[in-house]
Amino acid sequence: MICLGIESSCDETSVALVDGTVLLGQLTFSQVDMHSVFGGVVPEMASREHLNKVAPLYQNLLRDTGIRQNQINVVAVARGPGLLGCLLVGISFAKGLCLSLNIPLVGVNHLHAHLMAPGMEQELNFPAIGLLVSGGHTSLYLINSPFDFKLLGKTLDDAAGEAFDKAAKSLNIPYPGGIFIDRFASFAQPDHKMFPRPYLDNTNLDFSFSGIKTAMVYHVRDNPGLVLQNPTETGPDFKPSEELATVCSSYNWSIADSLRIKLKRALDRHEVKEVILAGGVAANTMIRESISRLAMERKIRLIMPSIAMCTDNAAMIALYGHMLYTKGYHHSLNLEAVPRGRKIPWDYITLMRDVPTTQFKQE
Missing domain, CATH: 3.30.420.40 (ATPase, nucleotide binding domain)
Structure with missing residues (x-):
């Protein structure tokens, strides 16, 4: 058919x-x-x-x-x-x-x-926990079947993808900025104390990324040298300054680790066969690595779509x-x-x- x-x-x-x-x-x-x-x-x-x-x-x-x-x-x-x-x-x-x-x-x-979407490339098994991370949505689902989705948690304000793009805008990085932040982050190790991991002082499974976005705006205001003077030169051969790379890596890590912690809470509460990571921001390198490590620690199968999907x-x-x-x-x-x-x-x-x-x- x-x-x-x-x-x-x-x-x-x-x-x-x-x-x-x-x-x-x-x-x-x-x-x-x-x-x-x-x-x-x-x-x-x-x-x-x-x-x-x-x-x-x-x-x-x-x-x-x-x-x-x-x-x-x-x-x-x-x-x-x-x-x-x-x-x-x-x-x-x-x-x-x-x-x-x-x-x-x-x-x-x-x-x-x-x-x-990953079902086009590999077999899906249920029940599963689904973590959807995109420009407009960040959500956790308990998926009992392809026709039975239960929302466990969602973003209360900005989605993760929006937080990446807004941060990039404050740095004068071209839109869509999340791709550039991920690439620049690969040139440095994250400073785990530079930015807060947002909305973790609770027991729920909801997300909030407005606070970390604001933290980036203030950080850029206090460090104006971070702002790119010519964003048109951010081609494949562009190498960010060490300071900019560290900021991007630290910001990336804070969001990735927040997602990991909320997913871990969901896995603590629901017995499932696998985790499905999906959405445009699921292409983010640090997020994929963070969720992969969690899946390995929990000895649970992780399903991720190819970058194109x-x-x-x-x-x-x-x-x-x-x-x-x-x-x-x-x-x-x-x-x-x-x-x-x-x-x-x-x-x-x-x-x-x-x-x-x-x-x-x-x-």
Whole structure:
């Protein structure tokens, strides 16, 4: 069964075709260069660019894969969370295809798709603890099955990815800054006392990164020499000063260790078969190393997607949409987009009369 996936939740326009867990092809257009001028994503520009790119990408995907329109069995689309205007572009395109081809539509929770993305590359076993770390979200989930997610903790303010990008902006590092901070950090050892490990004086599983972001702003204010004078020269051959490298390494370590500690708490409270690390910030070197060491200490399997599957992509939408539809779940053409900050409902229509839509608890 061939599933078309469409992703347009933020600044990547992506389309992909999968047959089960086999990726037949994927095309993605990134708007990073456009938004880097403004130091972050401009929602109106992002929406307009999705509108310009989604149809040509779809046509090119069919051409590159040799798949004909009438061979597509189901369309899966990211319904949220994300930027409302961006989501609406993808959803409208998906609805048009489903109406014209007379095939089912599956709305996909973008966050759950991130956590299921490694399933395209390796087998997932449940129950599992999922740690999702991205630009807009930092969350811990207990995953009992691909259709049963329980939210254990989430960010109360800034997400880890946002903390990286805001810190980079204060250093005059180009957007998206998290990639540069990770690269610069490799040139020095972290000073564990330079920045606080945020929001650990508690027993819960929530996150907060606004404090460490503020700590970086104050540190830069007191050390203005850290600020890059020419951010356009931060190419692959650029080597940061020892002072800047130490700041980046220390900041990186504080965030990575906070994630490790909260994940350790979750593992102390729930017996699971494996840990799934996912999201765009899961590509961060220090975070991957920190979580890997924890998994080795706990003798538990760690599942991490390849770097290419960490960022927003349509392959993960298609994969999870395929899983949902195979189980009997789909949506009508009344499917609504759900922007960031609103809970995504479990409102699927089921094709299996013996599986009620209320069977699985989603939080």
